Amino acid sequence: MVMLLTLSLLVAPQEPASPGPVTKQPKPDEATYVEIVDVALPEHVVLEVGGFVEFEGAMYVATRRGEVWRIEDASGKQPKATLWAEGLMEPLGLIAKDGWLYCSQRGELSRMRDKSGDGRMDDLETFAAGWPISGNYHEYCFGPSIAGDGSFWLTLNKPFGGEPFGRAPWRGWAIRIPADGGSFEPVCAGLRSPCGIGTAPDGVVWFTDNQGEWCANSKFTPMEVGDFHGHPWGIDSCKLPESKVEYPGEVPSGLRMAEAAKTIPNFTLPAVWIPYDKCGRSPGGFVWDTAGNFPPFEGQVFCGDQYSSEVFRMSLERVAGRWQGACYPFRRGLKSGITRVMWGKQGTLWCGLTNRGWGSLGGSEHGLQRLVWRGVTPFELREITATKKGFRLAFTQPVNAASILPPGFAVKSWTYDHHKAYGCPPATPARTPPRRRRSRPGA
């Protein structure tokens, strides 16, 4: 495929480019702009983070070991951790609502509180239950996240490997629980390993999924009732009367992604493909920066990666009625894989860490760290948006017009195949050097 690039600067009137060779400054470092702060805790406090929330002046951390820790002064020099609850089944989410803490367990959505005020959970209720598990180790239950209508959403991992007690329905599904609990509706099918679940500012629930079979690449996608996200593992459940998803039929392996989108009923393309090992590997939890905590990137999404121990960012736009956008590196170098992120009251980004059984970069197996904006704006590619004939690139600072020359500026593209094999290398790759540049003032 041959592509012709035309570059045009959309700028306020700027200084003319200086004559002669351009002297490039040394490559900047992420740490100049974003500090990683570790939370030092006693050795016996093992925070394999499944979920966390700030609630009534403290941080509560649910762990994969089935505990909930209450941490006072988590941002201070001497945080104090006390065991608030234990004996839960691998909670992988934690939120607060109306005086209760809600967490997923494998087979139910629970809510908990400390009625006596003695610093320990003493009241646990089953808020909703009924989705079966086969006994496979990988049948994680992620969430909840509360949608704009007040309903609770969970994502159910499909099993990896043997199912000791037979196949269970609704695996690889998203389910919705009404605001007053008690029941659930299976609303989206075709998920694989949807570790991240969160609600956008407009109330729509999104998820991240991890590359694997029938999931060509990791991805970030909004959920609407009736969506089929591509993995056929659980589609027989579409035939059950409770299903909100039309049975998509037999899913052929090997369709090019555009063809899959055209031919498979309700097949939902992601808003953002997150290229494997280019921008993380195993995306987890995410948050929107609606408060401008990281000012140049206000409005964007910050996502933790469970393998690469980095936080990357994403920008979104609605084009022709659907969401799409881009992902970008942000901050690498955390000490373990990131499952969950959340904004702290001081505008710092809390990162909940764990890698047991999964592996990750970094030298630790678990913990809590936070990202602190240092107040200096980097020169950075802030956002890519689509135009009719190409793309618009927005930078955080003015650009030296003389520097927009090949080969320092390159575009390449690819697609994916929707198939049974694990992941998908870039299909039909195309590389295009820029051929022409045109500058003009004005925005």
Added chain:
Amino acid sequence: MMVDIEVDDLELCRVYEIRCDGILGQPTNASLLHGVGWYTRNANPE
């Protein structure tokens, strides 16, 4: 500051990797911190 790129033969359902390694800041000639993004193009603006 914005830069427009025009691309012939734009196709949908593709990821576009855009690298700007050579772009420098004005007036300091600062390098970009990362200078790369991956855009998922499923639809064209109307």
